[in-house]
Amino acid sequence: MPSLGWMISTGTALDSGRLAHDPAHVLIVGAAPRLARVLTRGGFEVTTTRLEDALERITDRVEAVIIAARGQEALALCQRLKTRFQVPLLPVVILRRRPHRPIGPIAPDAWLRQATRGREVLARVEELVRIRRAERELARLNETLVALAAENGQLYERARLDASRTLGLLRELQHRVRNNLAAIQALLVLERHRTPRRSLDEAIDVAIARIRGMAALQDAVSTDAGGITLATLARAITRNMVDVFGPSRVPTCEVHGDAEVPPNVGSSLAVALNELVMNAVRHADARNVRVAIEGTNGEVVVQVIDDGRGIASADSTGGGLIIARTVVRNELRGTLEVVPAASGTAVRMVIPVPKDPPMQAAR
Numbered sequence: 533m534p535s536l537g538w539m540i541s542t543g544t545a546l547d548s549g550r551l552a553h554d555p556a557h558v559l560i561v562g563a564a565p566r567l568a569r570v571l572t573r574g575g576f577e578v579t580t581t582r583l584e585d586a587l588e589r590i591t592d593r594v595e596a597v598i599i600a601a602r603g604q605e606a607l608a609l610c611q612r613l614k615t616r617f618q619v620p621l622l623p624v625v626i627l628r629r630r631p632h633r634p635i636g637p638i639a640p641d642a643w644l645r646q647a648t649r650g651r652e653v654l655a656r657v658e659e660l661v662r663i664r665r666a667e668r669e670l671a672r673l674n675e676t677l678v679a680l681a682a683e684n685g686q687l688y689e690r691a692r693l694d695a696s697r698t699l700g701l702l703r704e705l706q707h708r709v710r711n712n713l714a715a716i717q718a719l720l721v722l723e724r725h726r727t728p729r730r731s732l733d734e735a736i737d738v739a740i741a742r743i744r745g746m747a748a749l750q751d752a753v754s755t756d757a758g759g760i761t762l763a764t765l766a767r768a769i770t771r772n773m774v775d776v777f778g779p780s781r782v783p784t785c786e787v788h789g790d791a792e793v794p795p796n797v798g799s800s801l802a803v804a805l806n807e808l809v810m811n812a813v814r815h816a817d818a819r820n821v822r823v824a825i826e827g828t829n830g831e832v833v834v835q836v837i838d839d840g841r842g843i844a845s846a847d848s849t850g851g852g853l854i855i856a857r858t859v860v861r862n863e864l865r866g867t868l869e870v871v872p873a874a875s876g877t878a879v880r881m882v883i884p885v886p887k888d889p890p891m892q893a894a895r
Contacts, residue, residue, distance in 0.1 A: 559597045
């Protein structure tokens with residue numbers, strides 16, 4: 533064990549500057565006036581108290597306790613202090629010779645004889661205060677580490693969920709891109725085998741209108757729920773007609789009502805709706821085209837109504853109607869009805885809407 537002289541030369545030199553700016557509070561239990569003066573000159577704040585009042589005088593400011601009392605009473609007080617103030621441990625010094633008999637697991641941090649010189653007591657107390665402050669700082673750091681560990685755990689879980697969600701979105705995106713490319717290929721193949729053939733310019737315009745109609749789906753995605761708002765989709769499709777065929781060839785287009793459908797329903801419905809609007813714009817000689825949307829329990833009703841010349845039969849087999857009927861029947865499991873009239877035509881689609889979450893249905 534190092535000598536008291538070593539503790540004076542190292543402990544005092546290390547902490548004297550810090551203790552001068554942040555003095556430690558020492559409680560002396562019993563009568564030790566000379567020791568109190570030495571500690572005060574050494575930079576400590578010193579309070580003295582009687583043995584019976586010691587426990588009540590302990591506060592958070594007290595960083596060391598010196599007991600100057602008879603051996604048995606001093607040891608009993610030390611044991612009560614060590615039991616009550618455990619973390620961080622409150623340093624206790626007893627100014628008595630260490631007894632020869634066993635004293636149990638709870639003992640003071642130092643036994644110093646009453647005849648010990650004041651500067652030696654000062655050095656010993658400085659060392660104990662330094663250890664206590666290190667323990668308190670360690671406890672604070674441990675609490676910080678626990679908080680950081682908990683925060684890191686939350687961040688990890690959030691990152692894991694975000695990664696899972698991102699992976700799901702990437703899969704959904706891949707699924708939609710693959711479906712869109714397949715639909716574009718099918719439409720181009722259908723146009724190639726169309727009879728009678730269109731002129732090259734007309735065929736290109738129709739292909740552009742169909743592709744832009746599918747691209748309009750992205751503008752209709754609801755950011756809150758991930759569904760498709762049909763009014764936004766219909767307005768995008770009608771704007772595309774003006775961009776592709778020119779304002780002079782496109783009648784006035786209006787959209788009434790709204791409903792929301794899952795992305796997989798919206799993607800197929802975009803193809804059918806685009807064909808019906810394009811038919812009304814290019815073949816009806818109409819002045820007005822209206823898209824009426826109504827959502828009811830479990831289904832969506834979409835009508836494309838024009839005031840043009842009408843069609844001869846409800847069983848018309850034009851290319852656009854063939855595509856729309858095929859998509860509605862095979863992909864949407866819905867119905868498409870054509871209502872011809874002398875002053876125009878109304879095409880009515882009734883689409884069942886699944887109750888499953890959009891992303892699950894798309895997979």
